[in-house]
Amino acid sequence: MVRLLNDTRRWRLLSLAVLLLGTGWVWASRVPPSVADAGQFPNTHVGFPAPDFALETLDGATTSLAGQRGNVLIVNLWASWCGPCRAEMPTIQRLYDARREEGLTVLAVHGTFQDSEAGARAFAEELGLTFPIVLDRDGAVSRRYQLHALPSTFIVDRKGIIREVILGGPLSEATLQSKVDPLLEEAP
Amino acid sequence: MFPVLQIGSIALPAAPLALLLGVWTGVWLAEREAVQLGLNGDAVASLVLIGLVAGLIGARVGYVAQHLGSYLTDPLGVLSLNPATLALLPGLLLGGSAMQIAGQRKLLPLWRTLDALAPGLAMLGVAVGVAHLASGDAFGAPAQLPWSIMLWEEACHPSQIYEIVGALLVLMIWRWSPSRQQLDGVSFLLVVALSAAARVFLEAFRGDSWIIAGGLRGAQLVGLAVLALCLAALPRLTQRTLPPPSVAGAAEPTCVARQETAP
Structure with missing residues (x-):
């Protein structure tokens, strides 16, 4: 290779060939608009539409994720026995109180299949939670959201696209605020 | 995908673990290579450590500076570290600068030190691929191939495995x-x-490329630019080590071997 480097002409020719080949490949592998649009199937990764679900709340009503379209949404998966979940819930509540008028919504998905409904109710009353708490009784939503750590937080923009995935906690108020505020500033 | 490794009652996040192992192996390789190149292996290893710590601080401070309003209302939030609250560019800048300053203070020659770090860099590429495979990030485009993997009920390129193989090839070359x-x-x-x-x-x-105008993939353009810079810089290395043109009618310029130029 050192010999090749010393031969300026051959090196330049080789470099040119490599760069032309690379440019051709970049051009050939560009994404056609039809494919880019077709790729937007819901999944739990950043940049994709959040998978929809409809679950019963603690009050007996039914709430869906799609019904929150137009708002910035925090989807928080939690359980009453989870320490970090307990630690971060008051933070989420404070942010919800402060930013609700600007279009922030929270859906707290309780892992009822691995906890108890009574536990969820006691937890919500103790911490004075006012946002909707939905009950994942069969674990279908937790599976769809590939739950591997509690708490797991998904921040969804006004168009229903996941913009942030945060596994674990507890989240500080500043962290949540820094993720949510830029999204609230985006046009509905 | 295996985002969490369950060992008994302990759940370990697989992606950070893969990165940690990659850094550790990379430092070990860099240390060995440093000795081969006549450098102090410990000095090179400590340089990496300094870069990592400074990079982490830079990434954190950079993120806090970008969202100062949020952190002014919750100053203790600065201490709540989460990978989602790190800014890449400030981290790279501070980490790189700290490594350069530390390298100068330790009297480590720049290019040779970078050579010592090269295998570590390649190993980090392997670790990033494994981390992507664990977390499910950097996933492949839909494709019907005998070696496709099923992802969200669709057959896709195993892009993370390609990434690992590519980085291993770099390491082997x-x-x-x-x-x-x-x-x-x-x-x-x-x-x-x-x-x-x-x-x-x-x-x-x-399947998750950063798309810019005309459907072009941003990462490919950045890669092409870096490749062009490297191809342009490589012959300059030989010119840098040429003997002074004092001899009249000197033959074709040739590079000077490392052993001859070493102090």
């Missing part, structure tokens, strides 16, 4: 490159150029 110890800087630029070329090639199979 570095290992068996005959010129790796002949000229300062060649190893490093070779690893960077090959990694950039791999990115240009493999990005085409990704």
